[in-house]
Amino acid sequence: MATKLSNRCRLIKPSPTLSLSAKAKEMKDAGIDVISFSVGEPDFPTPDYIKNAAHKAIDANYTRYTNNAGILELRQAICDKLLRDNDLKYSPKEILVSPGAKASIVNALTAVCDVKDQVLMGAPYWVSYPYQVALANAEPIYIPTKEEDGYKIRAAELEIAIQENPCTKALILNSPGNPTGAVYTKEELAALAEICIKYDILVISDEIYERLVYDDVKHISIASISEEMKQRTIVINGVSKAYAMTGWRLGYAAGPANIIATAGKVQEHSTSCVNSITQYACVTALNEEDDSIEKMRQEFSVRRDFLYNELKKIPHISCFKPQGAFYIMPGIKWYLDNNNQNIQTSDDFCAKLLDKYSVALVPGSSFGMEGTVRFSYANSMENIKEGISRFASFLQELNPGR
Numbered sequence: 001m002a003t004k005l006s007n008r009c010r011l012i013k014p015s016p017t018l019s020l021s022a023k024a025k026e027m028k029d030a031g032i033d034v035i036s037f038s039v040g041e042p043d044f045p046t047p048d049y050i051k052n053a054a055h056k057a058i059d060a061n062y063t064r065y066t067n068n069a070g071i072l073e074l075r076q077a078i079c080d081k082l083l084r085d086n087d088l089k090y091s092p093k094e095i096l097v098s099p100g101a102k103a104s105i106v107n108a109l110t111a112v113c114d115v116k117d118q119v120l121m122g123a124p125y126w127v128s129y130p131y132q133v134a135l136a137n138a139e140p141i142y143i144p145t146k147e148e149d150g151y152k153i154r155a156a157e158l159e160i161a162i163q164e165n166p167c168t169k170a171l172i173l174n175s176p177g178n179p180t181g182a183v184y185t186k187e188e189l190a191a192l193a194e195i196c197i198k199y200d201i202l203v204i205s206d207e208i209y210e211r212l213v214y215d216d217v218k219h220i221s222i223a224s225i226s227e228e229m230k231q232r233t234i235v236i237n238g239v240s241k242a243y244a245m246t247g248w249r250l251g252y253a254a255g256p257a258n259i260i261a262t263a264g265k266v267q268e269h270s271t272s273c274v275n276s277i278t279q280y281a282c283v284t285a286l287n288e289e290d291d292s293i294e295k296m297r298q299e300f301s302v303r304r305d306f307l308y309n310e311l312k313k314i315p316h317i318s319c320f321k322p323q324g325a326f327y328i329m330p331g332i333k334w335y336l337d338n339n340n341q342n343i344q345t346s347d348d349f350c351a352k353l354l355d356k357y358s359v360a361l362v363p364g365s366s367f368g369m370e371g372t373v374r375f376s377y378a379n380s381m382e383n384i385k386e387g388i389s390r391f392a393s394f395l396q397e398l399n400p401g402r
């Protein structure tokens with residue numbers, strides 16, 4: 001007889017973004033010219049100044065276990081960064097370095113959640129949040145957001161959600177956001193902070209896309225709204241997206257010392273410290289940044305403009321202009337309602353698009369937003385041009401008389 005699996009793990013499905021990119025890779029390996037817009041990682045190499053620091057760390061034999069929370073030089077470099085960029089004053093004991101921001105979020109949720117606790121998040125949400133909450137034995141609760149509101153949670157909606165869910169322990173806030181690219185303004189954050197303080201709600205503020213903001217948009221951390229808010233915020237950040245270091249695996253959490261110490265215990269008995277070479281390379285990444293980081297941001301900005309303008313030209317596609325991250329999430333609802341191939345859901349849509357035009361997108365259903373699809377523009381301009389042209393041809397085929 002098969003062993004019964006735990007309830008919380010039976011609820012967890014594999015990441016749809018990973019399964020789609022696996023299918024796209026299979027097709028590529030079979031010689032098919034697939035254009036994949038499904039993966040959420042920069043397509044640039046890690047900058048040389050960071051790679052050189054890693055070489056030096058290997059040569060210096062920095063290859064042993066480190067302090068579980070991260071080497072002191074790195075935690076200090078993170079404190080310096082938080083002060084420099086976010087106007088937030090932390091000490092190294094308020095920082096926990098983990099193998100990726102993903103691990104930082106899981107450690108933080110495990111540290112604070114009990115069975116029956118509820119954790120709020122805006123929908124659309126990043127695919128992993130609901131499962132991370134479930135792994136921490138808590139219940140995810142979704143606050144629907146709308147394209148016309150810029151896909152942001154309004155303070156009044158947050159208050160209603162808290163009143164309707166009396167076991168609310170925390171809110172996960174993601175700005176700049178995946179999948180929408182929405183970025184909260186200082187005023188919007190201040191209004192949310194007021195509600196969180198009123199109801200004593202902890203905020204897990206995922207700021208992993210902080211450096212990727214466009215035009216004159218500025219990233220603000222909700223922790224910087226007031227000292228009272230800082231006391232109830234865990235800031236999550238890392239090097240994956242800004243420094244093109246996804247495979248190095250380093251993220252961090254900054255927050256009240258008691259929560260950070262408890263999250264540290266979770267880490268100590270599970271993954272333990274982050275790879276020592278990565279940690280040394282990240283001290284350099286944060287302390288000695290060169291212009292390669294800004295150049296990547298500028299390139300993402302050019303791609304965003306191109307993709308957005310192309311999508312706007314297609315009839316019956318609605319499109320929110322992202323202000324950050326490297327995703328764009330057009331609405332395809334009209335084509336789900338009006339097509340000649342019995343395509344009814346975003347899953348059907350993406351499966352057919354991959355099958356017939358070899359273009360991989362992520363269905364909005366994965367983010368709790370049916371009727372949309374997500375493009376990642378962490379892809380070359382050449383691929384973006386070809387991919388959007390195939391996407392437009394597919395829509396034309398779905399409704400030639402539109």
Ligand SMILES: Cc1ncc(COP(=O)(O)O)c(C=O)c1O
Pocket residue numbers: 040099100101102103126174177178206208238239240246250251
């Ligand atoms: C919103 C969001 N948070 C966190 C992460 C995880 O980042 P890391 O590579 O540091 O684990 C991702 C990665 O896709 C993300 O999109």
